[in-house]
Amino acid sequence: MKKIILSLLFAVLGFALTPQELAVDVNYAGKERMLTQKITKDVFLIALGEEKAKEDLQKSRNEFERILYGLIEGDSELGLTKITANKKALQQAEIIKKKWLEFRKHIDKVLDGDYTQEDLNYIKNHNLELLQEANKLVELLVALNPTDKTENAQAINLAGKCRMLSQRIAKDVLILKKYPQESLTDLKRTIEELDLILDALENGNRKLGVKKTSAPWIQQELKKAREIWAELKKEIQNPQDVKKIVQLSDQLLAQMDKITKMYEAIVNKGRKIRAIKSIVEMFEKEKELQKHIINLAGKQRMLTQKMTKEALLTAIGYDPTSNIKLLKEDMELFDRTLHGFLYGDKGLNLPAVEDKKVKEEIVKVVEVWKPFKKEVENFIKTQDKNSLNYLVANNMKLLERSNNLVQAFKKAFPSYDFLEEARKEIVDIAGRQRMLTQKMTKEKLLVMLDIEKEKNRQNLKETIELFETSLNDLLNGNKKRKIVRPTNKKVIAQLKKVNSLWKDLKPIYLKEKLSQKEMDKLVEGNVKLLKEMDKAVLLTERVVDY
Amino acid sequence: MQWLLILFLVVGVLSGEEELKVKITEDIPYVDVEIDGKIVRIQRIQDTEHKLRNGYVKTSRPAPPFYVQEFEPIKGIETIGELELLDFIQKKYNLNKGLLIDARISKWYRLGTIPGAVNIPFSLFYEKEYADRLLQQLGVTIKDGKRDFKDALDLVIFDNGPWCQQAVREMKQLVRLGYPKDKIHYYRGGMQYWQILGLTTQKP
Incomplete structure (x- = not known):
């Protein structure tokens, strides 16, 4: 009898654990988006003579690749579960892999110090493509998660997106610095998007499917992010000091990472407590049955x-x-x-x-x-x-x-x-x-x-x-x-x-x-x-x- | 104890809020706790004439089994008070770095608990299958039958109060299972002290 009860219990738990594993995958897939932009930003920092950025670039390159392979094959150290169970997500990861392998060739040349203008052009013209593919994977994984309260899931997604935008902005500024003839469209769009998302997170936005958070500690951190963003925007309008822009964008990245984790904590805590409740409930039911x-x-x-x-x-x-x-x-x-x-x-x-x-x-x-x-x-x-x-x-x-x-x-x-x-x-x-x-x-x-x-x-x-x-x-x-x-x-x-x-x-x-x-x-x-x-x-x- | 110091510095930021007549401390009027997407405010009952009318007005219960607990019943496990518990809620619980556990049998829990507390009746940890499943939810990894507590969550465990044995039994069993003592904290006052101070309770 105990076996029957426990097999029932474990079936329920098996189901309950999946979203937790999925949440880790969503987080890492979201990080991939940011890394596409961070990598590109570092490339153009190097192109502008900032050799120190090589170390960061190497780190981001390796991290992007490890996460990508982790999503496809699993990585217990990172807590990544194979996404093989979902065909569409796996296909998407394979698309990213294919594009990444091509993209990586040019990155490696920058790292080796023997890159050409063509390599830089390739990176400039294809980084957004890689970003879009990474974004598609995030959306597929978010859609897989049935138990999430959509508003919280969307808040995680948007806060995560801000991490990427912080790097994208710095990258856009650096590209403009390198190629002054380039259009400002990308930069303007990134600024608008960051403005919109930060405002949505602070005050709620129906169209974006997100409510103003009721957690005061997140509100406080969003306020800090808004202050960093205001300073960064001021610098962008008069881009004299590129290093300061990069520094502020990294500060914004760290702040948005902190906020993303706070949203994640709410979702993950809720899941964990639900899982605990289901175990306790099963235990109580077993005891009730025994009494009966x-x-x-x-x-x-x-x-x-x-x-x-x-x-x-x-x-x-x-x-x-x-x-x-x-x-x-x-x-x-x-x-x-x-x-x-x-x-x-x-x-x-x-x-x-x-x-x-x-x-x-x-x-x-x-x-x-x-x-x-x-x-x-x-x-x-x-x-x-x-x-x-x-x-x-x-x-x-x-x-x-x-x-x-x-x-x-x-x-x-x-x-x-x-x-x-x-x-x-x-x-x-x-x-x-x-x-x-x-x-x-x-x-x-x-x-x-x-x-x-x-x-x-x-x-x-x-x-x-x-x-x-x-x-x-x-x-x-x-x-x-x-x-x-x-x-x-x-x-x-x-x-x-x-x-x-x-x-x-x-x-x-x-x-x-x-x-x-x-x-x-x-x-x-x-x-x-x-x-x-x-x-x-x-x-x-x-x-x-x- | 470090939490307590930080708490005084952080929680006082509540300007613009309605002044409470009965605060928790001079600097802490209330503490917010996130429960299933909603914020529940922990504060003291504002009616200074209020008296308890539930079972916690009792001074004595049959002993055995309801003997008075030692201040530190398990060496190495820190005993904490209400302010440390409130700080734990803010710094650990709200950020998913710790769990507040009501160790009482569910009949008690259903009557009311500390907001945010999850009920894990102490007897559950005595049954291996359930214990291992629960430990995994507490951040413990189990590989080839071996438990790894590296990422185990910080826990605050409580029960009815100093006359109750349920939390102590739960802590003892957790220690037997290998849970690190420094990750467990005992709120000895339990529901009795919590309610004597007029702090918010919640029916789950």
Whole structure:
């Protein structure tokens, strides 16, 4: 059973983990966009005589390539998962690879210091193409993520795009510096785009699908980004100091990277908490199911006594029609539950038992139940005295084996929670009280029918004592039996109700000869006592503070 | 403790906000926590006549099992107070670098918790399959059955308060599983102290 529950759980989790892996891929694909521009910027810094930029260029070149291969083949160190599961994304990554390999040839020439004007032209004319292809991959990966709240995903995407734009601006300025005849269109477009996105992130923009963030810490960082951007824009309008432009664009890149990570943190935290909740929920469900199984097993104990009681009531001629009907229902319920333990029963919410020891105990119950059931069926049809005698003689054996099964289930479902364990004990004792209500009625009837009168009179006395002591312990606590005195008002009220019913019924159980009225009270009263005890068990299970 | 100093410097930036009658400290009127895309404000109850009416007014519970916890029940695990917890929410939780864990059984958790706390009942870490799945969500990597806690998240764990054993049991089990002690922090005051101070609680 545990295997079934866990396989279900892991199926759910398998699904839940995918977006996390995907988020890493989206982030890296987004970084590729930025790197296309950073690489180009570094190339033109070198072309303008800034040899120090070579180190940065080498680093960015290697990083771009590692991420690209990581996306295609996976890279555990980077936490990148293969995107092979999605054909379109993989095809797109292959397109980028093809274009990159061509682009890289010219980059490597710059790094080796033997580049020509043609190499620079190639880089100038093809960097945006590479950027567009990288952007397509980001969009494909974002679309794959079904659980993201689109607004947050879009905020990550836009903040990530700003990282790229910060580098693109510097690159555009450097290209203009190198080729003053070039059109200003690209630069203007980049400025407009950065203006628009920063404003969208700060104030929200319906068209871009992004709301103003409610997180004050992101608002603060966006304000800082806006300040850097204002300074950068001022420099661009009068581009005397290219180095300062590059420096400010790098500052903006770092700031937007920080903001992107903050948006990502919100999304990833949400995912993580959802995943944790689903694990805890599954754990709770498993525990609930275990309680349900133990409760049903406990009820079987009660049914062994109830069936015998109903047969005896029929035998003394007390409302035989109703009692035969009840006997039939209880027999069917006992049989169905037992079958359910072995093979599973959807209607009873029972999975098939897998635990070897529990199975052995079920088989032992079945051994006693089979002939017992046959005699119940015969008694229902014929009210045969021999069948009744069989039930009287064997019901305690069935009870004993049913009780062994309860204990086997308890062992198979270990509890590490001492509070729940203590409560389990209380639930078990309260649950046993249900069985005792039926057992004492059965024993009373056996005395009345003169069947092993003295033995049953003694049994009745012991059952009454046990019921009474346990009820008293449940009400007032018992250190030796590790029963905590309840403090919950509802639990106390319910137990007092049971106690009051019991006080009313007890004298009838002790009386030798009963009038018809007393007999009616006993039969009705014991069912009522059973029901109210059942309510007490349920309350004990459910209340938070016992 | 370093967090606390930074907290005083950072959180005070709340000019233009409505002045609260009952602040958390002189410099901290409230702390915001992000929960599922929404911001929940943690502040103190403003009614100075307010009294608790729930189960936390109880002074005594049956002991055993509800004995009073030591101040530092596990050596190496830092015990923190409310201000450190609030700082943790800002510096770690909001930025997905740490997790706030309510270690109580879910029946308790559902009645109300510290905003942002996720419920991981302590008994769950005793069952290997569940424990490993959860540890992975806490940043632990598991390869060939070996657990690597290098990227494990910082955790703050709490329960009902100093009379409750659930957080301590959860921390003990986490340490048994290999979780680094310096990444675990124990908020001993728990729900009892949190509510005595009138701090915001939330029903999940």
